[in-house]
Amino acid sequence: MDKPTTKDLAKAAGVSLATVDRVLNTRAGVRQATVERVQRAIREINFVRDMSAANLARKKEYKVVFLLPDHDDEFIDLIQNEIAKTARFLAYERTVVSIIRAPANDPHRVAEQMDNLSINEIDGVAIMAPETPQVRDAILRLEAQGLAVVAFVSHQPNAEGANYVGINNEAAGRTVGQLMARFTGMRQGTVLVLTETMQSRDSQERRLGFDTIMEKYSSRLKVSPSMETYGDALRSEKIIKMALQSQPPFVGIYLMNHDVRKTMQVIDELGIAQQTIIIGHELTSYTRARLVDGSIDAVITQDVGHLVRSSIRVLRAKITHMPSVASQERIRVEIILRENMPEEFHSENM
Amino acid sequence: MDKPTTKDLAKAAGVSLATVDRVLNTRAGVRQATVERVQRAIREINFVRDMSAANLARKKEYKVVFLLPDHDDEFIDLIQNEIAKTARFLAYERTVVSIIRAPANDPHRVAEQMDNLSINEIDGVAIMAPETPQVRDAILRLEAQGLAVVAFVSHQPNAEGANYVGINNEAAGRTVGQLMARFTGMRQGTVLVLTETMQSRDSQERRLGFDTIMEKYSSRLKVSPSMETYGDALRSEKIIKMALQSQPPFVGIYLMNHDVRKTMQVIDELGIAQQTIIIGHELTSYTRARLVDGSIDAVITQDVGHLVRSSIRVLRAKITHMPSVASQERIRVEIILRENMPEEFHSENM
């Protein structure tokens, strides 16, 4: 037997096509009892609405927005790139994506941008911004208006409705810890933890995971407190130099933020990359080069293409009230060494 | 301006809808000159056919078959599971998948199964079978009939038409090598390489990659020749015992085949898991447990869900002559430690 259509469903439920339509699209004017009858029939005949046909009929374009921080680092670039790449492909699926930017460290401005969205005809938003009360409230406002929201890369645990699309940062921290412990072999010494800021929840979670593992190796490895560079090269230099003089000697560096560039420059100048295990985050063309030349030993990353596509799929599923495949939307904590580094892609077709 | 439709295309090309249809669906009875005119117009107005609408109109189901080895190991189970999971989701996209099995080590039987396919109305096939002349020829026959073919997990380099969906096994071998070198710290000794068989190309490529890396560490680490277990526990035991008595002592084991189970049992009995770095392939519930209890140190794997979905997407793209996003279809060599192990999934919706 073929897949049941709305017609079959109407017959099975003993109602007219019009009523089926009302129930499927949650229109008003149907008795609760009838709604239930239709829903039961849906289950009974295992009806699934043909979304292609539905979209066609709707002639609707799903408008989805990515709200990204407005500072430019390589990670953000990667994301933008990937969105652009995906966008073309998405034309086939009646989905239009756009990007807006907001200063991530100014929650009010971010919230303001989000509030602006509601006015336009937007169906879903993926938000990458640190968790703050302002942002949380803005998310709730968007959701109240019926917009679909996902938390993109940055977790928003206090806005429950917004599915999180990103890695488990604590697991990422643990992974770095384990690699650090193993890669330093039997050596004794200190591991330096450098980060742009410890303000963000992501950093805190990574640190937590990292420490969990390092504790097990405390007889051999000491861990520095998180040193905040604020993206400042001079400050990084001072911190690293100080650490260099510490006893016992330091054996590893954990670069906890996306933008490893500035810090690596300092490390280069000091010429300590080779004898030190350096682990960072996010696979960019910069960290790729560093993996290749051996100055960075491992990179923990999340597949940016996956992030983007997953966000869009989840948004679309929420917008159309369809289920999504959870296992497909889980973002993995990936370990990249020189050996398993995927090629960089430029062409998009095959 | 909205996305152009066939109507716009007809206008742009200065022909009728009927002719556009003839060109798009490569029907006979159109002069070459006209065909080119339409194709030029396609490029000019950037027309992309709405596949949802096309599929709807065709009322066609894309029938796709996975041809898997008929022996049961955990990896195959995973694949079957994932196919089943994906199948439900695929109903939305007019795609029906099924699975057939063939004895992987009997190329004639495999080819026979493949030839049977052509009779039925099948649109695409994903083939997981060792590369042999028989299989290669069968692939060519299928392609000659217009079927789409991908090489699933097992590379088929001599059947060029069949896109390979799977990891780069040499890179996987290199990755294992690097991890082995690093995880063994400064220790000196031998690394044992165990495999079910070296017959398969996959094994050979992994070995090649592995050796490339181990060579760099030759002053510290010796590598055993590939020991073939033929899936035989007794044989494994003998091999491992022999290695135990070797000088220098052995420090690592590389389990190169999917089915690590039997070999791990022997390793358990000998009680050598703790002091030895053990690295295997494929994340199954068995290797998961082994990662958790620490008896396996790392697993190199490929995302099975990704493998399956990617194969289907590539097949569908080939069937409909649509482009596919290469970067999305590249399968990564994933490193899994206890710390970054993704949760095992059972429920499928969110």
Next chain:
DNA sequence: GCCAAAATGATGTACGTACCTCAAAAAACC
């Protein structure tokens, strides 16, 4: 049991493409 209100049915059009038939026009042949 009457009336208004609410619920349901019937029906038509649309979305963008495929596929079919028949008619008309253009090209090729002799």
Next chain:
DNA sequence: GGTTTTTTGAGGTACGTACATCATTTTGGC
């Protein structure tokens, strides 16, 4: 230049769903 053959056009129906309108039935209130 007339005839056959090939190419093109015109138009309709279908796919499964959305959405709108209007007619009809059912329900609830009194």
